[in-house]
Amino acid sequence: MSSTIEIRSAPHVKGSRTVEQIMRQVVYSLVPVCAFFVWQYGISALALITVVTGVCIWTERVFTGTGTQSGHIQDYSSVITGLLLALTLPPGFPLWMAAVAAFISIALGKALFGGIGFNVFNPALVGRAFAQAAFPTAIATYTPSFLSGRGSEFIPSSLALPLMQPADTAAWLHGMQIDGWTGATPLAQWKFEQTLVGAGELLTSLGGHLPIGPSPVLIVLCGLYLASRRFMDWRIPMAVFGSAAITAWALFLLDPARFPTPFFTLLSGGLALGAVYMATDMATSPVTPKGMWFYGALIGFLTVIIRNFSGLPEGVMYAILLGNAVTPLIERVTQPTPFGKGASKKARRAASYSLNPSYISRDGDVQERDKS
């Protein structure tokens, strides 16, 4: 490794972690979440995850094959895009629409900009936004979790023929005789029917036949693993959760009848998945610590605003996409002051600098540099 001489401009000191290592860890941390999703919705969810991830990898392969992309097919980033996109779609989403969304997410969300690291928006959310605009009915059609025959029976809408409308799930569900089933997600129930699902049920995703994604607790635990190993910056999810909670709490205090409790806001919809896995996408979030706080806070605030004051029940996707859009600006205004250019004109004295600064090296860095 270190036998080659690198001729290029700074920075010369860099971590030993490769993109592939980081991405693989993120994939590992997503495995429990996907397993939970499959456990909730059975074979349809499994097929959805497989198709979306497969199409993402295939699209990535096609575009990396043209030689115009920065990454390569083995770097696992397209797998993450696929898994995240699948987790944001309803389990009974027609597989052909899911394939279209997956293609769009990689082609439009990533390949068009030049590959990994150059994309402005989170690719998975680009795909989902396209699907939401193209197929608004299908993406809002949820089916209950933990149905009895989910291990062997597909949700009928999953298997729609390409370009054709999905089968109506309402009639299929009617035959199942599920008590209290309204077909709306907890967020839509709150928005359109003013009924509030309990925080306990939302916390674990286990109560009854709720049409919701994997448990927020599980997602946060997986995120904690990533954050503890520094594969993800903890500031962004913290800022998203914090700002969403504060905004929701302020609204709740203003009018408890109109706005849901902060707990409901934090636990419902895709806020946990968005905050932990999507807002933290390295290419599309700020790199400066101050910028991360601001970026996360903006996403949390916008999510609550969109949820409560727009026609849509859920706002995490658009909030994160807007956050991505202002990321370059945030980075620009939150640049740290370079050494010696502070507000005080006094020269600093008696500063000492470590040869192996803790903020750069992790794990195997130190040994490797000693060897060289």
Next chain:
Amino acid sequence: MSTIAAAPRTWDEFMEGIWKQNPVFVMVLGMCPTLAVTVSGVNALSMGVATSFVLVCSCALVSLMRSFTPKEVRIAVYIVIIATFVTVVDYAIQAISLALYDALGAFIQLIVVNCIILGRAEAHASKNAPVPAMINAAGMGVGFTIGLLALGVVREIFGAGTLFGVSLFSANFQPWVIMVLPPGGFFVLGSWLLLFSWWARRKEAQQNA
């Protein structure tokens, strides 16, 4: 001698607007109607034909008047000429089909400010004899119509499952709502631009090799 030499040149002049200088895909002009009225193939075709008519007629007139148009007021003269023909088209479409007139809306009147027409008048018709000017303008008009059709057909197929009103799929077709919305126009235009630039680049590479 002169006729033999003139024939390919005229053909080149005509083809220039269709391929090398295509107003939609190469010059990227006239984006307002390109994105706004290409929801269906019929709309795209009629918009293209209307614009072509205005383009050819106004280029002919501008060319005829080129020797005594004062340089200082030429743009105003061009606009008056173009506006005259747009008014003709406006009334003609209204008389032929009111439904089409409503579908195209303000974009018929907005042909006046279409930069393809003003651009042709300024760059070509004001410097050339009427016949070459008209041939060039006709090529541009056909090129513009092809560009609009390319968008309109794709958007109609995905957005409604029809082609010029004829249903292509079974009644169970799932329309892609985004395709009839403004973002769909941008997506399809972008895809076509991508395809044409890839095509042109490949052709260039083959010629160089």
